[in-house]
Amino acid sequence: MFKNNIKVALIGNPNTGKTSLFNQLTGLTQKVGNYPGVTVDKKEGTCRLSATQNAIITDLPGTYSINPTSVDESIVLKTLLKKDIKESPDVILVVADVENLKRNLLLFSQIKDLEIPTVLAINMVDQMSRKGISIDLTALKEELNTEVVLISARKNRGIDAVKDAIIKCHIAAKASPMCDNKKIDPAYFDQLKAINPNYSLYELWLMVTQKNFPEGISKEEKEQLLSFNKDVSKLRRYQHKETIYRYQEINKVLKKTYIVDKSKATDVRSKLDKIFTHKIFGYFIFLLVLLLIFQAIFDWSSLPMDLIDTTFAQLSDFARSNLPAGVLSDLIVEGIIPGIGGVIIFIPQIAILFLFIAVLEETGYMSRVVFLMDKIMRRFGMNGKSVIPLISGTACAIPAIMATRTISSWKERLITILVVPFTTCSARLPVYAILISLIIPETKIFGFYNLQAFTLLMLYALGFVTAILAAYILQKTLKTESNSFFVVEMPNYKLPSVKNVLFDVLEKTKAFVLGAGKIILALSVVLWFLASNGPESYKDAKKNTISKAENSNVSPDELLQKIASAKLENSYIGIMGKSIAPVIKPLGYDWKIGIALITSFAAREVFVGTLATIYSVGSDDENTTTIKEKMRSEVNPATGEKIFNFPAGMSLLVFYAFAMQCMATLAIVKRETKTWKWPLIQLFGMTGLAYVCSLIVFQILK
Amino acid sequence: MSTIASLRIGEMGYISEESLDVIPLKLLEMGCLPGAEVRLVQIAPLKDPLYICVNGSHLAIRKETAAQIKILKVNL
Numbered sequence: 001m002f003k004n005n006i007k008v009a010l011i012g013n014p015n016t017g018k019t020s021l022f023n024q025l026t027g028l029t030q031k032v033g034n035y036p037g038v039t040v041d042k043k044e045g046t047c048r049l050s051a052t053q054n055a056i057i058t059d060l061p062g063t064y065s066i067n068p069t070s071v072d073e074s075i076v077l078k079t080l081l082k083k084d085i086k087e088s089p090d091v092i093l094v095v096a097d098v099e100n101l102k103r104n105l106l107l108f109s110q111i112k113d114l115e116i117p118t119v120l121a122i123n124m125v126d127q128m129s130r131k132g133i134s135i136d137l138t139a140l141k142e143e144l145n146t147e148v149v150l151i152s153a154r155k156n157r158g159i160d161a162v163k164d165a166i167i168k169c170h171i172a173a174k175a176s177p178m179c180d181n182k183k184i185d186p187a188y189f190d191q192l193k194a195i196n197p198n199y200s201l202y203e204l205w206l207m208v209t210q211k212n213f214p215e216g217i218s219k220e221e222k223e224q225l226l227s228f229n230k231d232v233s234k235l236r237r238y239q240h241k242e243t244i245y246r247y248q249e250i251n252k253v254l255k256k257t258y259i260v261d262k263s264k265a266t267d268v269r270s271k272l273d274k275i276f277t278h279k280i281f282g283y284f285i286f287l288l289v290l291l292l293i294f295q296a297i298f299d300w301s302s303l304p305m306d307l308i309d310t311t312f313a314q315l316s317d318f319a320r321s322n323l324p325a326g327v328l329s330d331l332i333v334e335g336i337i338p339g340i341g342g343v344i345i346f347i348p349q350i351a352i353l354f355l356f357i358a359v360l361e362e363t364g365y366m367s368r369v370v371f372l373m374d375k376i377m378r379r380f381g382m383n384g385k386s387v388i389p390l391i392s393g394t395a396c397a398i399p400a401i402m403a404t405r406t407i408s409s410w411k412e413r414l415i416t417i418l419v420v421p422f423t424t425c426s427a428r429l430p431v432y433a434i435l436i437s438l439i440i441p442e443t444k445i446f447g448f449y450n451l452q453a454f455t456l457l458m459l460y461a462l463g464f465v466t467a468i469l470a471a472y473i474l475q476k477t478l479k480t481e482s483n484s485f486f487v488v489e490m491p492n493y494k495l496p497s498v499k500n501v502l503f504d505v506l507e508k509t510k511a512f513v514l515g516a517g518k519i520i521l522a523l524s525v526v527l528w529f530l531a532s533n534g535p536e537s538y539k540d541a542k543k544n545t546i547s548k549a550e551n552s553n554v555s556p557d558e559l560l561q562k563i564a565s566a567k568l569e570n571s572y573i574g575i576m577g578k579s580i581a582p583v584i585k586p587l588g589y590d591w592k593i594g595i596a597l598i599t600s601f602a603a604r605e606v607f608v609g610t611l612a613t614i615y616s617v618g619s620d621d622e623n624t625t626t627i628k629e630k631m632r633s634e635v636n637p638a639t640g641e642k643i644f645n646f647p648a649g650m651s652l653l654v655f656y657a658f659a660m661q662c663m664a665t666l667a668i669v670k671r672e673t674k675t676w677k678w679p680l681i682q683l684f685g686m687t688g689l690a691y692v693c694s695l696i697v698f699q700i701l702k
Numbered sequence: 703m704s705t706i707a708s709l710r711i712g713e714m715g716y717i718s719e720e721s722l723d724v725i726p727l728k729l730l731e732m733g734c735l736p737g738a739e740v741r742l743v744q745i746a747p748l749k750d751p752l753y754i755c756v757n758g759s760h761l762a763i764r765k766e767t768a769a770q771i772k773i774l775k776v777n778l
Contacts, residue, residue, distance in 0.1 A: 064728065064731055064732050065727075065728065065731040067727060067728070067731070069728050099758070100758055100759065102733065102757060102758055103732060103733045103757065103758065103759050106731055106733075236723075236727075237723070239727050240722055240723065240725075240727065240730060243727065243730045243731055243735075244722070244730070244735060244736070247733075247735055269760075270743070273743070273744055273753075274744075277744050277746065277747070277753070278747075279747035282747060283747070367762070370762070371744075371746055371751060371753060371762045372746060372747065374746065374750070374751050374762070374764070375746060375748035375749070375750045375751070376748065378764075384751070384762075485726050485728075485729075485763075485764065485767055486751065486762075486763065486764045486767070487726075487728060487729055487732065487761055487762065487763050487767075488751075488761065488762040489732070489759065489760065489761055489762075490743075490753060490760040490761065490762055491760070
């Protein structure tokens with residue numbers, strides 16, 4: 001029988017190998033959930049500590065201090081201040097980097113003062129001798145008054161010692177503070193402590209400085225605590241004094257226990273830095289990395305994507321021929337299976353992108369990119385850290401928006417969130433592909449460059465440029481003030497760990513499938529319903545099509561397709577398409593394109609599938625050429641002109657480049673900004689821009 | 703008086719005590735303390751941000767922040 005699981009919170013500075021330790025301790029038992037009340041992902045896993053004892057380990061976001069400056073970091077404070085039995089950790093495991101022990105101990109000292117049993121795991125000790133570091137472990141344990149273990153998480157060394165230390169620490173329940181803020185101002189802090197003796201002095205101090213109150217604090221106590229908050233400059237001064245005091249205490253401890261022989265330090269870092277942050281080579285290498293990423297996203301993913309595409313088409317066929325006819329089968333065959341397929345198809349591109357980002361972050365290169373790009377991005381109201389979301393946006397805006405959480409300035413983060421959907425995501429690609437092949441001739445420019453490929457490249461450039469320009473305008477117009485400043489740690493270069501990278505890719509891909517996937521799937525089902533139901537005229541569509549004189553001589557297959565087309569025309573969604581027809585006519589679109597625009601809200605690539613149905617092509621996926629042929633020959637009955645001519649095609653390309661047509665993105669933006677204001681601004685702003693630009697393009701080219 | 707922003711690459715200084723109030727808390731917590739030795743490692747190609755090493759931490763901070771932190775220059 002297992003005793004109750006020990007709840008362990010894993011905390012540490014970024015770049016300390018916290019993730020490696022988490023992966024070693026929990027392996028494949030990890031799952032990502034949500035923190036109650038907040039929406040940042042919570043990573044949890046189970047770890048077998050001994051034959052009779054398990055632990056639930058929660059991986060908290062990396063932070064340098066308990067005092068948060070970004071959304072990610074505020075989670076740490078919120079989790080640690082919770083007093084309810086279910087959520088609060090029994091033991092805190094602090095991971096520290098042996099090379100940067102002094103700074104890492106600042107966080108440790110803060111945690112220790114919460115008076116929760118704390119284990120210190122000093123990581124990367126395999127590099128101690130190379131870096132000339134030696135540690136007196138026994139003395140350090142004594143000085144810090146807690147369990148200390150030396151580990152090398154990547155090499156899987158010292159992991160058992162960590163497990164033992166957790167058990168020991170849990171049983172001993174030693175929870176003494178390391179620093180005593182009373183030394184700063186005894187009277188002031190005595191008064192603070194008197195408010196509620198159930199909390200440690202440091203917890204009460206955090207409540208004052210961070211205005212974060214756990215449920216156990218009564219309204220009266222809250223008011224008392226807030227009264228401490230009135231003198232802001234005093235508060236600030238005391239926070240500064242506290243930090244200095246902490247470092248003094250840490251220095252005392254390290255003087256007795258930690259020795260560095262600086263003559264042994266090697267200098268790989270500065271050599272690599274000279275190249276990666278060089279004013280020419282630096283940007284050149286970054287450009288090469290970007291090209292490699294884009295190349296990989298397109299090249300490596302085409303095979304699995306084709307495979308997924310055909311598999312789901314076959315699955316649909318299989319289901320259709322094996323399920324009894326009826327509404328439920330229709331729902332499965334036409335709504336659910338294509339809906340799931342529409343999500344799965346993005347996995348290869350997204351996984352490849354995450355793979356690159358994980359590798360770049362693991363090696364420490366990403367911090368150099370942030371360093372290189374900050375000044376440029378700042379001119380447009382963003383941040384060096386905005387580069388990562390903007391690159392991610394080329395696969396999908398959803399993970400890109402989630403990647404903005406590390407940006408501590410709210411204004412810079414908000415601008416990044418707002419402009420990311422302009423970057424050309426993978427859902428736009430099938431739309432671009434079919435339109436380009438319709439309107440752009442397959443000629444070579446400059447003698448060798450394919451004009452179609454060039455157009456695609458220009459559309460990507462258009463997305464980026466628009467994102468940057470939109471950011472510039474937002475920077476000038478947004479009134480949001482933000483006072484937080486910019487600091488990035490430049491970590492040591494290291495080889496990426498395969499395990500960490502794979503786990504990261506797996507976790508983020510899963511988050512995409514479950515998050516965005518739900519919405520895309522739900523919308524596909526709604527759209528299926530709207531397309532397969534309608535008023536009276538819908539029910540008569542079959543009869544009317546068969547009885548039409550012109551249809552008396554067509555083959556049975558062709559007749560079925562015509563019926564499908566007529567049904568769609570008279571379905572609810574067909575009616576919707578017709579009702580927006582007058583609005584989109586000036587852009588060069590007819591009601592059929594209108595339907596496709598509406599269905600694109602599930603995911604943009606649905607455009608192609610919808611047109612396939614409307615132009616009554618059989619739904620089997622080998623028919624892209626036929627769709628193309630049908631689209632090419634489609635004629636406007638009023639004017640006799642082709643629908644997909646050059647002006648209308650260009651107008652559509654521009655529309656898809658700018659318009660906000662992704663419900664899943666809107667939902668994520670709502671989640672991250674906690675208000676509908678920003679997603680609505682995106683929806684109307686971007687779609688409005690798309691309308692105006694498409695109008696101009698069509699009217700000029702017409 | 704010189705500040706971190708006035709250092710040249712490779713130069714060092716000690717953060718002055720009077721800077722305590724202008725150093726953002728987060729930077730203090732990351733080791734950028736009065737009295738600490740600070741070295742300018744690298745300047746970004748567009749002259750901003752600055753890459754510094756202080757108290758064993760390698761950090762990139764913006765010039766506007768660096769210009770507020772006064773130092774006593776070490777003449778090598």
